Amino acid sequence: xxxxxxxxxxxxxxxxxxxxxxxxxxxxxxxxxxxxxxxxxxxxxxxxxxxxxxxxxxxxxxxxxxxxxxxxxxxxxxxxxxxxxxxxxxxxxxxxxxxxxxxxxxxxxxxxxxxxxxxxxxxxxxxxxxxxxxxxxxxxxxxxxxxxxxxxxxxxxxxxxxxxxxxxxxxxxxxxxxxxxxxxxxxxxxxxxxxxxxxxxxxxxxxx
Amino acid sequence: xxxxxxxxxxxxxxxxxxxxxxxxxxxxxxxxxxxxxxxxxxxxxxxxxxxxxxxxxxxxxxxxxxxxxxxxxxxxxxxxxxxxxxxxxxxxxxxxxxxxxxxxxxxxxxxxxxxxxxxxxxxxxxxxxxxxxxxxxxxxxxxxxxxxxxx
Numbered sequence: 435x436x437x438x439x440x441x442x443x444x445x446x447x448x449x450x451x452x453x454x455x456x457x458x459x460x461x462x463x464x465x466x467x468x469x470x471x472x473x474x475x476x477x478x479x480x481x482x483x484x485x486x487x488x489x490x491x492x493x494x495x496x497x498x499x500x501x502x503x504x505x506x507x508x509x510x511x512x513x514x515x516x517x518x519x520x521x522x523x524x525x526x527x528x529x530x531x532x533x534x535x536x537x538x539x540x541x542x543x544x545x546x547x548x549x550x551x552x553x554x555x556x557x558x559x560x561x562x563x564x565x566x567x568x569x570x571x572x573x574x575x576x577x578x579x580x581x582x583x584x585x586x587x588x589x590x591x592x593x594x595x596x597x598x599x600x601x602x603x604x605x606x607x608x609x610x611x612x613x614x615x616x617x618x619x620x621x622x623x624x625x626x627x628x629x630x631x632x633x634x635x636x637x638x639x640x641x642x
Numbered sequence: 643x644x645x646x647x648x649x650x651x652x653x654x655x656x657x658x659x660x661x662x663x664x665x666x667x668x669x670x671x672x673x674x675x676x677x678x679x680x681x682x683x684x685x686x687x688x689x690x691x692x693x694x695x696x697x698x699x700x701x702x703x704x705x706x707x708x709x710x711x712x713x714x715x716x717x718x719x720x721x722x723x724x725x726x727x728x729x730x731x732x733x734x735x736x737x738x739x740x741x742x743x744x745x746x747x748x749x750x751x752x753x754x755x756x757x758x759x760x761x762x763x764x765x766x767x768x769x770x771x772x773x774x775x776x777x778x779x780x781x782x783x784x785x786x787x788x789x790x791x792x793x
Contacts, residue, residue: 525684525770537696537755538748538767544683544698546706553682553701 464490472497472621475632488636495629496575496641501619503609507563508570514563518617520571533563549613556616558608565589579640593634601627646707648673649717659705663697664688666704667714675715675743679772686771689744690714696751715743718750726750729788737775745771749785758789 465477473494481487498504506515514523530536535543546557564570567587570578581587582596591599600606601623609619619626633639643654648671657666667673667690676699679687683698690699691713692706718724726746729735736742745768752759752767759767764782773781 525772527769528766536763536766538752539770540695543689543696543770544701546701546703550701555683555701 464493469497470618470620472625472629474625475628478632484636485639488633488639489641491629491633491636492579492639493575493641495626495633496578498609498619498621498626499570499578500575501609501617503612503616503619505571508568509563510566510569510571515571529563529566533565549608549611551614554614556608556613559604561605575641583638583640593638597627597630597634600630644704644708646704646709647711649712649714655704657704660703662700663690663702663704663707663712664699667699667712673714673716677740677743679741679744684770684772685741686744686748687741689747689771691747691751694751694754696748713747715747718746724750725788725791726753726784729784729791733780733784733787735777735780735784737773737777741771741773745773745781749781749788753785753789759785 465473467473475491478487478490481490502518502520506520509515512529513527515521516523527539528536535541541561544555545561547559548557550557568581588596607623610623612618643656644659646653646655655666657670664676664678667676676690677687678700679685681700683701688699689696693710719727726749730746748768748771756763764785768781
């Protein structure tokens with residue numbers, strides 16, 4: 435420990451790119467956590483400015499919203515994606531008028547209400563594509579944030595209803611239990627719900 | 643016991659609720675018209691109807707069919723004379739035949755929902771039914787012929 439501290443002090447003294455955090459920061463940076471984890475809302479309290487804190491909270495939330503488990507079914511076109519590299523859904527499927535496929539190739543033709551570990555087919559209650567108004571794939575946190583707050587593009591949900599959806603929806607919950615061979619979304623659904631509550635409490639500001 | 647109506651016959655099945663419907667059909671009830679292809683819902687050979695909606699029997703736990711109506715190729719028509727079955731014979735659609743029950747079950751659902759499908763409609767709805775012999779052109783022609791016959 436002593437050696438490591440000495441090294442940090444030495445680096446700081448040299449003006450290197452790697453700096454120890456200052457004792458008192460005028461505007462603290464957002465917390466840094468493992469990409470597979472989520473920072474807790476308390477970690478953002480060091481950001482003094484409320485709006486700035488809200489924007490930082492959304493940036494943390496966006497780690498989940500931009501994750502393949504989420505964006506693969508928030509697509510701008512006629513087909514879902516799959517895998518961690520957003521490959522086109524195989525077999526080829528069409529969105530259909532209700533975002534649940536077309537006759538003969540409806541989502542529930544193959545997807546059950548739970549994951550199938552042997553057949554490796556993912557599943558959850560109400561498996562379907564997000565409507566075209568709710569595109570997240572290849573969108574920035576700013577764009578996703580504005581979309582989520584816009585009642586014409588969020589299923590006419592209030593912020594409280596958005597929180598409820600994030601906290602309790604069973605299809606949302608699948609993102610953390612995606613079954614065979616799929617990387618789960620960062621953190622947990624409960625942690626995301628806490629972040630969403632804190633984001634709403636701080637004014638639901640969107641990052642630039 | 644799981645109560646299911648299969649091809650119009652009510653059944654009480656004493657099986658593991660998680661058993662895939664395909665196993666129930668083939669191994670328990672002897673309805674072997676429905677085929678096992680890939681076991682992963684990727685080929686369509688096991689397509690049956692659950693309340694008229696095509697599903698892949700190989701990945702559908704039998705408990706999903708509880709209280710519902712299952713239709714297999716054996717129950718599509720009383721004597722093999724569904725317009726699609728007649729069109730299939732007329733056009734000589736099958737080559738090896740293994741996928742054909744699944745093809746016909748998907749096509750039957752398509753025509754029930756859309757009596758005059760376009761080529762695109764057929765391509766979209768049939769995209770999950772794979773034919774290793776490549777009889778797709780004859781399948782499409784037979785679906786169109788059956789659609790015409792129904793008018």
